[in-house]
Amino acid sequence: MLVVHVHVQVKPQDLPAFLAETRRNAAASLREPGVRRFDVLQREDQPEHVVLSEVYADQAAADAHKQTEHYARWRDAVAPMMAAPRASTRFAAAFPEADGW
Amino acid sequence: MLVVHVHVQVKPQDLPAFLAETRRNAAASLREPGVRRFDVLQREDQPEHVVLSEVYADQAAADAHKQTEHYARWRDAVAPMMAAPRASTRFAAAFPEADGW
Numbered sequence: 001m002l003v004v005h006v007h008v009q010v011k012p013q014d015l016p017a018f019l020a021e022t023r024r025n026a027a028a029s030l031r032e033p034g035v036r037r038f039d040v041l042q043r044e045d046q047p048e049h050v051v052l053s054e055v056y057a058d059q060a061a062a063d064a065h066k067q068t069e070h071y072a073r074w075r076d077a078v079a080p081m082m083a084a085p086r087a088s089t090r091f092a093a094a095f096p097e098a099d100g101w
Numbered sequence: 102m103l104v105v106h107v108h109v110q111v112k113p114q115d116l117p118a119f120l121a122e123t124r125r126n127a128a129a130s131l132r133e134p135g136v137r138r139f140d141v142l143q144r145e146d147q148p149e150h151v152v153l154s155e156v157y158a159d160q161a162a163a164d165a166h167k168q169t170e171h172y173a174r175w176r177d178a179v180a181p182m183m184a185a186p187r188a189s190t191r192f193a194a195a196f197p198e199a200d201g202w
Contacts, residue, residue, distance in 0.1 A: 041192035091152065096127070
């Protein structure tokens with residue numbers, strides 16, 4: 001399992017629009033066969049710091065996600081809403097087992 | 102929904118024992134009524150950097166977790182395995198809706 005945390009610092013005035021676009025992308029992403037989860041999190045102490053927690057079956061599923069129309073729409077829509085370039089961190093899952101996601 | 106990411110820098114020689122204790126704690130935690138998820142992640146570029154991604158129904162569920170025997174065992178067992186104090190970040194969930202976890 002491949003887990004990716006994408007950290008985004010959103011311009012405060014764009015937060016509602018960013019969340020709307022991101023929820024739309026997340027819901028569509030969950031219908032991809034290789035996407036296990038697509039959560040959208042806001043830091044309690046800094047709601048403009050949004051983390052996308054994406055879980056893919058494997059690297060091929062992550063690559064396929066980047067080819068979807070909903071990803072392209074999201075990428076282009078939110079680009080001007082970011083206060084800084086987004087940063088990703090990749091993880092391997094130590095728990096649960098592969099069938100637990 | 103309350104999401105907590107706990108970042109732990111594990112002493113390299115203790116990584117197998119840390120993961121064993123942490124998987125045990127995670128599995129037991131998933132049996133608590135207010136715990137929705139308890140994932141254990143290792144950074145791809147730095148496997149000793151472990152993130153516990155814990156999802157609770159609410160603050161009361163997070164508080165109840167800290168009262169369990171499995172939490173106490175984990176806390177005491179792994180304390181000497183950490184290369185630095187652990188750090189937690191708290192998030193609210195913007196997606197999915199409460200029934201999607």
